[in-house]
Amino acid sequence: KQIILLPGDGIGKEIIESAKLVLNSVASEYGHRFTFHQHAIGGDAIDQYGTPLPEDTIKACQNADAILLGAVGGKKWDSLPGYMRPEKGLLGIRKTLGLFANLRPVKGFSSLLHASPLKEDVIKGSDILIIRELTGGLYFGQPSERRENGNAVVDTLYYHRSEMERIIDKAFQSARLRNKRLTSVDKANVLESSRMWREIVEEKSKDYPDVAVEHLLVDAAAMKLITQPNHFDVIVTENLFGDILSDEASVLTGSLGMLPSASIRSDGVGLYEPVHGSAPDIAGKGIANPLGMILSAALMLRHSFQMEEEAAEIEEAVNETLEQGYYTADLHIKGGKQIGTKEMTEMVLENLT
Amino acid sequence: KQIILLPGDGIGKEIIESAKLVLNSVASEYGHRFTFHQHAIGGDAIDQYGTPLPEDTIKACQNADAILLGAVGGKKWDSLPGYMRPEKGLLGIRKTLGLFANLRPVKGFSSLLHASPLKEDVIKGSDILIIRELTGGLYFGQPSERRENGNAVVDTLYYHRSEMERIIDKAFQSARLRNKRLTSVDKANVLESSRMWREIVEEKSKDYPDVAVEHLLVDAAAMKLITQPNHFDVIVTENLFGDILSDEASVLTGSLGMLPSASIRSDGVGLYEPVHGSAPDIAGKGIANPLGMILSAALMLRHSFQMEEEAAEIEEAVNETLEQGYYTADLHIKGGKQIGTKEMTEMVLENLT
Numbered sequence: 001k002q003i004i005l006l007p008g009d010g011i012g013k014e015i016i017e018s019a020k021l022v023l024n025s026v027a028s029e030y031g032h033r034f035t036f037h038q039h040a041i042g043g044d045a046i047d048q049y050g051t052p053l054p055e056d057t058i059k060a061c062q063n064a065d066a067i068l069l070g071a072v073g074g075k076k077w078d079s080l081p082g083y084m085r086p087e088k089g090l091l092g093i094r095k096t097l098g099l100f101a102n103l104r105p106v107k108g109f110s111s112l113l114h115a116s117p118l119k120e121d122v123i124k125g126s127d128i129l130i131i132r133e134l135t136g137g138l139y140f141g142q143p144s145e146r147r148e149n150g151n152a153v154v155d156t157l158y159y160h161r162s163e164m165e166r167i168i169d170k171a172f173q174s175a176r177l178r179n180k181r182l183t184s185v186d187k188a189n190v191l192e193s194s195r196m197w198r199e200i201v202e203e204k205s206k207d208y209p210d211v212a213v214e215h216l217l218v219d220a221a222a223m224k225l226i227t228q229p230n231h232f233d234v235i236v237t238e239n240l241f242g243d244i245l246s247d248e249a250s251v252l253t254g255s256l257g258m259l260p261s262a263s264i265r266s267d268g269v270g271l272y273e274p275v276h277g278s279a280p281d282i283a284g285k286g287i288a289n290p291l292g293m294i295l296s297a298a299l300m301l302r303h304s305f306q307m308e309e310e311a312a313e314i315e316e317a318v319n320e321t322l323e324q325g326y327y328t329a330d331l332h333i334k335g336g337k338q339i340g341t342k343e344m345t346e347m348v349l350e351n352l353t
Numbered sequence: 354k355q356i357i358l359l360p361g362d363g364i365g366k367e368i369i370e371s372a373k374l375v376l377n378s379v380a381s382e383y384g385h386r387f388t389f390h391q392h393a394i395g396g397d398a399i400d401q402y403g404t405p406l407p408e409d410t411i412k413a414c415q416n417a418d419a420i421l422l423g424a425v426g427g428k429k430w431d432s433l434p435g436y437m438r439p440e441k442g443l444l445g446i447r448k449t450l451g452l453f454a455n456l457r458p459v460k461g462f463s464s465l466l467h468a469s470p471l472k473e474d475v476i477k478g479s480d481i482l483i484i485r486e487l488t489g490g491l492y493f494g495q496p497s498e499r500r501e502n503g504n505a506v507v508d509t510l511y512y513h514r515s516e517m518e519r520i521i522d523k524a525f526q527s528a529r530l531r532n533k534r535l536t537s538v539d540k541a542n543v544l545e546s547s548r549m550w551r552e553i554v555e556e557k558s559k560d561y562p563d564v565a566v567e568h569l570l571v572d573a574a575a576m577k578l579i580t581q582p583n584h585f586d587v588i589v590t591e592n593l594f595g596d597i598l599s600d601e602a603s604v605l606t607g608s609l610g611m612l613p614s615a616s617i618r619s620d621g622v623g624l625y626e627p628v629h630g631s632a633p634d635i636a637g638k639g640i641a642n643p644l645g646m647i648l649s650a651a652l653m654l655r656h657s658f659q660m661e662e663e664a665a666e667i668e669e670a671v672n673e674t675l676e677q678g679y680y681t682a683d684l685h686i687k688g689g690k691q692i693g694t695k696e697m698t699e700m701v702l703e704n705l706t
C-alpha cells in the first residue's frame with residue numbers, strides 16, 4: 001500500500017512521525033507492506049516551492065492508496081493573498097482528488113470527559129458521526145467575485161443532484177453500520193438547495209427502510225448539539241453547515257486533540273488528518289499530542305484498507321494508554337503523568353499487543 | 354406611539370398579552386401613550402387570509418413606530434409549499450421594512466444558570482450581544498432556483514457594500530456602549546463575500562479607535578462560544594452565520610425562554626420578538642413563559658423609543674420576580690414556585706415600582 005505523508009505546518013511534522021511508527025508496527029504484526037512517501041503542502045510548500053499545492057504533491061497523491069495529513073496554516077502566511085494561503089493546498093487536494101465525504105466521529109474518552117465544557121450528565125454517552133459534504137456548495141460554486149465596481153460581492157452555493165445523492169447514500173450506509181439513526185441538517189425554510197437536499201433524503205430513505213431519518217434545521221441543530229448531544233447518531237449535511245457543526249461538536253468532549261477525521265471518495269482512496277490545527281506556538285517543542293493523528297491512521301486502515309481489526313487494535317491501544325494515566329500538555333488526567341509526543345507514541349506502541 | 358401587535362402562532366397570543374399589560378403599566382407610570390393594533394401573521398394569517406403576510410399587516414407595520422411579534426410556525430403548516438409557509442411572513446416583514454440589524458443579547462440570570470448545559474465556571478460571567486445582518490446574504494440573493502432540468506440547484510450569497518457597512522457601523526456603535534470589544538465573524542479563508550466583509554471591518558475600525566476588533570472564522574467562533582463564552586462582548590456577522598451562532602449561543606445560559614431579540618433599522622423602527630418558538634404543544638394551556646416577550650418589549654422601549662429608564666425598570670422587575678423564586682414550566686428554581694403565564698405577568702407587574 002502506497003501511503004503519502006503530507007506533514008504540512010507547525011506540529012504536523014512531529015505527529016505524522018508518530019503515525020508512521022504506529023503503522024509500521026501494525027504492518028510487521030499483521031504482515032502488511034506500507035510504503036511511505038513524503039511531500040509538501042500548505043505553508044511549508046509555499047516556503048519551499050512558492051505554492052501551497054505543488055504539482056509534484058498532486059501527482060503523488062493521485063497515485064496513492066491513502067494520504068495522511070498533519071495540519072496546514074499559521075500566522076506566518078496569513079497576510080498572503082487568498083490563492084496563496086496554506087488552506088488552498090487543503091481545499092485543492094480535496095477537490096482534485098474528489099474526496100467528497102468528510103467523516104468526523106465525535107466520541108469522548110471516559111478518562112478525559114472531566115475536561116468537557118459541558119456538564120457530565122449532558123455529554124455522557126455521546127457518540128456522533130458527522131458526515132460533511134466536502135467538495136461542493138459555497139466552497140467551490142461560481143461565480144465568487146466582486147461586482148458593481150467592487151461595491152458588491154457574490155458567492156454561489158451550487159450543488160448537482162449527483163453530489164447530494166452520493167453523500168446522502170454514504171450517510172445512510174454509515175448509519176446502517178451504527179445505530180441506524182440519521183439526522184439530516186439543512187435550512188429548508190430558506191434555501192432552495194436545502195429543499196432539494198431534503199427531497200433527496202426523503203427519496204433515498206425508501207432504499208434504507210431500516211434507518212430512521214429526521215430533518216433538523218441548521219440553527220436548531222446548533223442548539224441541540226449542546227443541549228442533547230447524545231440525541232445524535234449520524235448527522236449528514238452540506239459543506240459549510242458541516243464545517244460549522246463539526247467544529248462545534250469537536251469541542252463538546254473536551255479533548256479536541258484526540259479527534260481524527262477522514263475525507264474519502266467512493267473507491268476508498270482517502271485523506272486522513274486530525275481535527276486540531278497546526279498549533280505553531282508549540283511546534284518543535286516535542287509536546288504536541290500525537291493521538292488525533294494516530295487515530296486518523298486507524299481510520300485510514302478501516303476506510304481505505306478495510307483493515308478493521310488493525311484499526312480497532314490501534315484505537316484500543318490509545319484508549320489503554322489514557323487509562324494508564326498518560327497525557328500530553330493539552331490534556332489532563334488526575335493522578336496521571338504528563339509526557340511528550342515521543343513518549344506518548346512509545347506508550348501506544350507498547351500497548352499494541 | 355403606535356405599536357403593532359403580531360401575536361402569530363402557538364403561544365404567541367398568550368405572551369403578547371403579557372407584554373401589552375406590562376407596557377400599559379409603564380405607560381401610566383411615566384405618562385406615555387401607547388396605542389396597540391393587532392394584526393395577523395404566519396400560520397394564523399394563512400388560516401384566516403390564505404397568506405402568511407397579508408397586505409393589511411404590511412401597511413399597518415409600515416405606519417408603526419414599533420412592532421411586537423409573538424412567534425410564527427408550527428407542524429400544522431409544515432407541508433405547505435415554501436412561499437406559503439409561516440416563516441415567509443417573518444422574512445417578508447423583515448425585508449419589506451428593511452430591518453437589517455438583529456440584536457440578540459445573551460446573558461444568564463444567576464437564579465437560572467444551574468440549568469445551563471455548560472459547567473458553571475465556563476458560563477459564569479458571560480454577557481454577549483450578537484448582531485446579525487438580517488436582510489441580505491443567502492436569505493435573499495438571486496438566483497435561488499433549480500437548474501439543468503431540476504438536476505442542479507443554486508442559492509446566491511449577495512451583499513452590497515452599503516449593506517455590510519451599515520451593520521458593521523451598528524456593531525461598532527453598540528460595542529462602544531458596552532465593553533468596547535468587537536468580534537467580527539466570517540469565513541474569509543473561503544468566501545469572497547467574507548473577504549470583503551473583513552476589509553470593511555478593517556476600514557471602519559479606523560473610525561472607532563476606542564473599540565478593539567478581532568476577526569474569527571465562523572467554525573472557530575462556533576467552538577469558542579462553547580469553550581469560552583465569556584471571551585465575547587459584541588459579535589457581528591452576516592445573516593446565515595448569525596442565524597446559526599445566535600441560536601447556538603441562545604442555549605448556553607440554560608434559559609432560552611428568557612431571551613429577547615430586536616430587529617431594527619436606522620430610523621429606530623423595530624420589530625421585537627422572543628427567541629423561543631411558537632411551542633404549539635403547550636399553546637392555550639396558560640403555562641407559557643412570557644418573560645422573553647416582556648423583555649422584548651423592554652428592548653423596544655430602549656431601541657425604538659429611547660426610553661432607557663423604563664426599559665431598565667422592566668428588566669429589573671423580571672429579575673426580581675426570578676429572585677423571588679417564581680418560574681414557569683420551562684424553568685426550574687430550587688425551593689421556588691412554578692406558576693402560569695398570567696400569574697407570572699402579575700408578579701412582574703407587582704415588581705414594577
Ligand SMILES: CC(C)[C@H](C(=O)O)[C@@H](O)C(=O)O
Pocket residue numbers: 087090091243542543572
Ligand atoms: C481550512 C479551511 C478551509 C477548512 C474548511 O473550512 O473546510 C477547515 O476549516 C476544515 O474544516 O477542514
Ligand SMILES: CC(C)[C@H](C(=O)O)[C@@H](O)C(=O)O
Pocket residue numbers: 189190219440443444596
Ligand atoms: C424562521 C427562520 C426563517 C428564521 C431565520 O432563519 O432567520 C429564524 O430561524 C430566526 O432566526 O429568526
